[in-house]
Amino acid sequence: MNPAALSFEHFRNPFTDYQPQDEIQGALRILRWAYDMYGDSLVYACSFGAEGIVMIDLISKVKPDAKVVFLDTGVHFQETYDLIDKVKRKYPQLKIELRKPELTLDQQAAEHGEALWERRPDQCCYIRKIKPLEEALSGVPAWLSGLRREQSESRSHTNFVNKDERFQSVKICPLIYWTWDFLWQYIRLNNLDYNVLHDKGYPSIGCRPCTFQAQGDGRSGRWQGFEKSECGLHTPKSESS
Numbered sequence: 001m002n003p004a005a006l007s008f009e010h011f012r013n014p015f016t017d018y019q020p021q022d023e024i025q026g027a028l029r030i031l032r033w034a035y036d037m038y039g040d041s042l043v044y045a046c047s048f049g050a051e052g053i054v055m056i057d058l059i060s061k062v063k064p065d066a067k068v069v070f071l072d073t074g075v076h077f078q079e080t081y082d083l084i085d086k087v088k089r090k091y092p093q094l095k096i097e098l099r100k101p102e103l104t105l106d107q108q109a110a111e112h113g114e115a116l117w118e119r120r121p122d123q124c125c126y127i128r129k130i131k132p133l134e135e136a137l138s139g140v141p142a143w144l145s146g147l148r149r150e151q152s153e154s155r156s157h158t159n160f161v162n163k164d165e166r167f168q169s170v171k172i173c174p175l176i177y178w179t180w181d182f183l184w185q186y187i188r189l190n191n192l193d194y195n196v197l198h199d200k201g202y203p204s205i206g207c208r209p210c211t212f213q214a215q216g217d218g219r220s221g222r223w224q225g226f227e228k229s230e231c232g233l234h235t236p237k238s239e240s241s
């Protein structure tokens with residue numbers, strides 16, 4: 001099937017009323033449909049959190065040589081890079097790209113001042129995450145994300161298939177009904193490698209300067225001190241960006 005059949009301009013949601021009885025088979029059904037529809041053009045944007053390693057394992061069962069993009073901001077935890085190396089060894093056919101921002105950290109500091117994330121985190125996220133993903137998704141009809149409805153209020157209405165205004169694409173989210181507990185049941189049952197920071201009180205792991213320990217499975221450990229819980233990848237495009 002031609003990917004243009006479900007392009008951004010001709011969007012329709014084929015899974016509007018789909019509520020799977022089994023989370024794993026439901027996610028696999030969405031992934032099979034997505035790769036049947038979009039084939040090699042489909043991109044998975046992975047942060048290598050708990051959702052990410054589950055997504056990668058599921059994707060490997062459907063398309064072992066899938067494209068995976070990690071937004072390498074240059075300020076991630078070493079534990080995250082260590083996990084990526086393990087994933088590369090376990091799934092050697094995956095095409096994992098570490099996409100870097102146009103500006104190095106030194107160049108960003110020269111243009112915008114040191115530690116931009118401490119003063120203007122939205123701008124830092126735009127430079128180091130949003131703009132690189134815009135480039136990675138340029139001309140791409142659809143991409144995959146590991147969003148779950150349980151994660152936050154802003155994600156609670158996410159559908160399996162979503163019209164993505166920010167990236168002018170279709171965003172496909174196979175894990176929307178997965179709970180934090182079920183996610184970890186899958187990880188342990190399948191003996192998956194995961195970021196060891198999860199065992200140290202970090203349920204949501206992003207860039208090192210903006211990620212802190214938190215209680216539970218939410219995103220309260222991100223951007224402490226700011227009214228911010230999203231980097232902007234999953235929010236509508238604003239005038240400033």
